[in-house]
Amino acid sequence: MRVAFTLDGQPVEIDAAPGERLVALLRDGLDATSPKLGCGIGRCGACAVLLDGAPVPACLVPAWRVAGRDVRTRDGLDEAALAPLLQVLREERAFQCGACAPGAIVTLAALHAHEPRPDAAAAELLMAGNLCRCSGYGGLRRAIARLFR
Amino acid sequence: MNGPPPRTAHDPLVPGFRFLTDAAAPGMLHAAVLRSPHPHAAILRLDVAAARAMPGVAVVATAHDIPGDKRFGLRVADQPFLCADRVLTVGDPVAAVAAETPAQARAALAAIVVEWQPLPVLADAAAALLPGAPVLHPGGNVLHATAYQRGDVEAGFAIAAHIIEDVYETPRQMHGFIEPEGAVAIPGPEGLTILAPGHWAEAERQVIAGMLALDPARVRVVASPVGGSHGGKDQLHAQPIAALLAHLSGRPVRLLWSRGESIAIGVKRHPFTIRMRSACAADGTLLAHAVGLLADTGAYSQHGPEVLDTAHENAQGPYRWPHVHVTGRLVASNAGNSGAMRGFGALQVHTALEQQIDRLAAACGVAPLAFRLQNLRADTAPGQLGQTLAAPSWASLAARRLRPPPPPRQEGRWRIGTGIALVEKGEGFARGGPNQASIALCLTPAGRIAVQLGMSDLGQGLHEAAAVLAARRLGCASEELEVLLADTAETPDSGPMAASRGTGIVHRAIAAAAPAFLAALLDRAALRLGQPAATLRLGPGGIWAVNTHANAPLLSLAALAEGAPLRVLASAAPIETTTGTGAVHALFTGCAAEAEVAVDCLTGRVVVRRVRLIPVSGEVASYAGLRAQLEGCASIAAGFVTLEGLPAPQGRMRADNLDGYLMPTIADAFLLDVDAVENIPPDSLGPRGVGEIGINAAAPALCNAIRAATGFVCRRLPVDPEAMLTHLGAAP
Numbered sequence: 001m002r003v004a005f006t007l008d009g010q011p012v013e014i015d016a017a018p019g020e021r022l023v024a025l026l027r028d029g030l031d032a033t034s035p036k037l038g039c040g041i042g043r044c045g046a047c048a049v050l051l052d053g054a055p056v057p058a059c060l061v062p063a064w065r066v067a068g069r070d071v072r073t074r075d076g077l078d079e080a081a082l083a084p085l086l087q088v089l090r091e092e093r094a095f096q097c098g099a100c101a102p103g104a105i106v107t108l109a110a111l112h113a114h115e116p117r118p119d120a121a122a123a124e125l126l127m128a129g130n131l132c133r134c135s136g137y138g139g140l141r142r143a144i145a146r147l148f149r
Numbered sequence: 150m151n152g153p154p155p156r157t158a159h160d161p162l163v164p165g166f167r168f169l170t171d172a173a174a175p176g177m178l179h180a181a182v183l184r185s186p187h188p189h190a191a192i193l194r195l196d197v198a199a200a201r202a203m204p205g206v207a208v209v210a211t212a213h214d215i216p217g218d219k220r221f222g223l224r225v226a227d228q229p230f231l232c233a234d235r236v237l238t239v240g241d242p243v244a245a246v247a248a249e250t251p252a253q254a255r256a257a258l259a260a261i262v263v264e265w266q267p268l269p270v271l272a273d274a275a276a277a278l279l280p281g282a283p284v285l286h287p288g289g290n291v292l293h294a295t296a297y298q299r300g301d302v303e304a305g306f307a308i309a310a311h312i313i314e315d316v317y318e319t320p321r322q323m324h325g326f327i328e329p330e331g332a333v334a335i336p337g338p339e340g341l342t343i344l345a346p347g348h349w350a351e352a353e354r355q356v357i358a359g360m361l362a363l364d365p366a367r368v369r370v371v372a373s374p375v376g377g378s379h380g381g382k383d384q385l386h387a388q389p390i391a392a393l394l395a396h397l398s399g400r401p402v403r404l405l406w407s408r409g410e411s412i413a414i415g416v417k418r419h420p421f422t423i424r425m426r427s428a429c430a431a432d433g434t435l436l437a438h439a440v441g442l443l444a445d446t447g448a449y450s451q452h453g454p455e456v457l458d459t460a461h462e463n464a465q466g467p468y469r470w471p472h473v474h475v476t477g478r479l480v481a482s483n484a485g486n487s488g489a490m491r492g493f494g495a496l497q498v499h500t501a502l503e504q505q506i507d508r509l510a511a512a513c514g515v516a517p518l519a520f521r522l523q524n525l526r527a528d529t530a531p532g533q534l535g536q537t538l539a540a541p542s543w544a545s546l547a548a549r550r551l552r553p554p555p556p557p558r559q560e561g562r563w564r565i566g567t568g569i570a571l572v573e574k575g576e577g578f579a580r581g582g583p584n585q586a587s588i589a590l591c592l593t594p595a596g597r598i599a600v601q602l603g604m605s606d607l608g609q610g611l612h613e614a615a616a617v618l619a620a621r622r623l624g625c626a627s628e629e630l631e632v633l634l635a636d637t638a639e640t641p642d643s644g645p646m647a648a649s650r651g652t653g654i655v656h657r658a659i660a661a662a663a664p665a666f667l668a669a670l671l672d673r674a675a676l677r678l679g680q681p682a683a684t685l686r687l688g689p690g691g692i693w694a695v696n697t698h699a700n701a702p703l704l705s706l707a708a709l710a711e712g713a714p715l716r717v718l719a720s721a722a723p724i725e726t727t728t729g730t731g732a733v734h735a736l737f738t739g740c741a742a743e744a745e746v747a748v749d750c751l752t753g754r755v756v757v758r759r760v761r762l763i764p765v766s767g768e769v770a771s772y773a774g775l776r777a778q779l780e781g782c783a784s785i786a787a788g789f790v791t792l793e794g795l796p797a798p799q800g801r802m803r804a805d806n807l808d809g810y811l812m813p814t815i816a817d818a819f820l821l822d823v824d825a826v827e828n829i830p831p832d833s834l835g836p837r838g839v840g841e842i843g844i845n846a847a848a849p850a851l852c853n854a855i856r857a858a859t860g861f862v863c864r865r866l867p868v869d870p871e872a873m874l875t876h877l878g879a880a881p
Contacts, residue, residue: 031173034164036327039807040408041807096377101162102161128814129814131327133377133781136785
């Protein structure tokens with residue numbers, strides 16, 4: 001099966017088995033490695049991408065579902081628009097090893113851009129699908145408190 | 150496609166930042182491993198002929214295809230790279246395939262024929278000690294044992310006013326890093342390059358070269374950056390099989406473990422059963438302490454002997470005990486693999502010991518803090534096993550910042566309690582361990598100063614610490630420094646990135662290398678400028694005149710770099726002691742903790758509200774980094790006490806993915822206060838590592854908070870809500 005979609009603003013076309021997951025398509029087929037394969041069951045959030053602007057775990061999305069749609073990974077986000085958010089995450093040490101960072105950044109950016117913007121408590125709750133083992137979430141909570149006032 | 154990641158700082162916020170398991174190479178094959186479905190079985194027949202004929206398959210390997218060493222390990226090489234005749238755990242590797250696509254590799258696995266003969270299963274250490282238990286290793290199931298005695302414990306118990314005796318069980322905790330284990334092996338004209346997250350690139354190179362019967366100079370290992378480890382990547386994982394398949398096929402091979410493979414075969418924290426009998430006099434003076442340790446190391450030794458030694462060495466804590474008897478056994482079972490994890494053996498005994506201390510204090514009516522201060526060993530006293538120390542742990546300085554815990558209280562359906570703990574833990578390795586560490590300082594052709602270090606950045610901030618500490622010592626700006634980590638083609642052997650040694654090693658190795666490096670820089674500058682080296686110094690941007698008010702350097706580093714390359718290699722002297730009994734450390738770090746928990750009387754759930762950590766840090770390289778490390782420590786400790794455990798009934802892990810194993814999420818996060826003891830009497834040892842000690846202190850403080858709130862003794866971790874409810878129902 002041939003699948004055509006927009007990846008990080010560029011049109012792409014690739015052969016995919018019908019049941020293949022988007023995360024495998026991205027990482028193995030298209031060398032788009034910012035989504036990380038942490039669990040494959042949608043629990044850790046490390047493979048989160050934006051599908052038509054909404055965050056989804058790429059490990060739960062079958063390849064056929066993305067045909068004709070817009071897929072954006074962490075590496076495809078607008079750096080200029082993202083810069084203030086990254087600055088806060090950096091200042092607050094939100095991440096250490098950073099394996100969870102691409103998925104968390106994609107999710108956080110989508111929440112931040114959402115109208116109306118959730119408050120800090122709601123944003124924290126919505127980040128419970130992104131696991132981080134290094135940080136204990138202290139830095140992420142401080143960043144959320146600043147970004148979602 | 151892409152090769153190794155670029156040599157930038159470990160900065161995952163930069164777009165395009167790649168881990169080693171993200172790497173790919175032209176013509177790369179994808180690997181998959183056939184693993185044992187049985188906890189214990191003999192392999193009667195293994196036939197890979199059909200798999201070799203499958204579409205897209207480039208190579209199928211079994212143990213017979215390994216040209217060199219067949220097994221690996223630290224003290225004892227007892228773990229097969231591929232099992233030939235017997236498997237000792239679910240997940241043990243039996244055969245491996247490399248094919249054009251991941252799907253073809255998986256399809257080929259299904260074509261491999263194995264005839265198994267299941268054998269009796271040793272589900273845990275206790276089962277492995279029963280008479281008539283199957284023997285898993287040639288020397289028996291006890292892989293290591295320890296014993297230490299001082300005074301006469303029975304005499305101590307005979308005169309004691311209070312004796313607390315109990316058995317504590319600690320869980321098999323999972324490291325839970327987000328990047329599962331993996332490796333990319335790339336053959337080339339220079340030899341074989343292995344890109345894989347690890348802790349000790351040089352040792353990994355030696356073992357892989359031994360397996361392939363290659364000159365180590367023909368093997369290159371790049372082991373940093375690491376997408377999380379917490380000790381779980383401190384032993385070979387996917388590297389050997391990826392290397393073997395690449396070696397046999399002559400093509401690049403990527404082997405990525407699934408989360409299921411990581412859980413089945415990746416190492417976990419050792420489950421311990423700890424028996425403690427501890428006694429004090431009526432006035433609270435500690436008298437006698439008898440400890441029996443039993444650790445389940447799973448199928449192979451891995452870091453087990455070191456973990457048991459560390460537990461053994463920390464069983465007395467920072468206290469004075471006239472009479473002590475400690476024994477320990479490390480036992481093999483068919484339940485996965487136990488190995489290194491932050492806190493490393495000491496955590497298990499700390500949770501038991503600090504509960505014993507609190508219970509003794511309560512028995513004689515002395516407040517927990519006063520009881521600890523009353524029994525604290527003198528700072529200058531020998532260590533727990535009688536060894537002379539390189540410096541005091543300064544646990545006393547941390548203890549004096551503890552505040553007496555407030556009394557427990559009820560808030561609606563919640564019981565609130567506060568507990569404290571005081572611990573010390575060794576830094577670096579015990580006597581005889583790989584304590585040496587080399588570092589190189591270079592002036593690169595581009596005019597930058599490079600720090601080359603053979604250790605890895607696991608996310609703990611080694612990259613930043615190396616840059617900051619080198620800049621401080623050399624007098625330049627940290628932005629002018631390049632830090633290159635864990636690439637055997639360029640970095641010297643710095644020993645393992647483990648045991649909280651990173652920051653201290655960097656400090657000491659840079660101190661060793663800096664004088665010669667600065668002298669070489671200034672001598673060269675003196676020659677170029679025609680003025681004595683004594684009138685020059687290194688500063689921001691290049692070489693400056695001393696005592697100048699100039700606003701620019703006399704010579705830029707770029708200009709100075711013209712000509713022959715400049716590289717100075719130096720080593721930090723190992724911090725070891727020749728005194729004391731057994732595998733002892735010479736350097737310990739103290740840490741105290743206060744923790745507040747709320748126990749839900751409706752559900753039995755324990756919620757961590759707040760933790761305060763007081764580590765003896767000495768000089769701090771980065772305050773933000775220090776806080777981040779301790780926040781991570783506290784979270785892993787909270788998981789250990791309240792959530793996490795991976796039972797393996799009949800030798801089968803009860804979870805095969807992250808849905809069956811609960812780790813803290815942001816909804817479980819709590820506030821952490823850090824009150825680091827920076828001002829310690831000066832020595833040359835540098836900053837003390839805090840990457841582990843926060844776990845060791847926070848976990849027992851949480852246990853004591855739970856007991857303070859409810860009277861519940863944390864005999865078995867994590868706390869089972871059902872057991873808590875039963876306790877609360879029975880309590881008056």
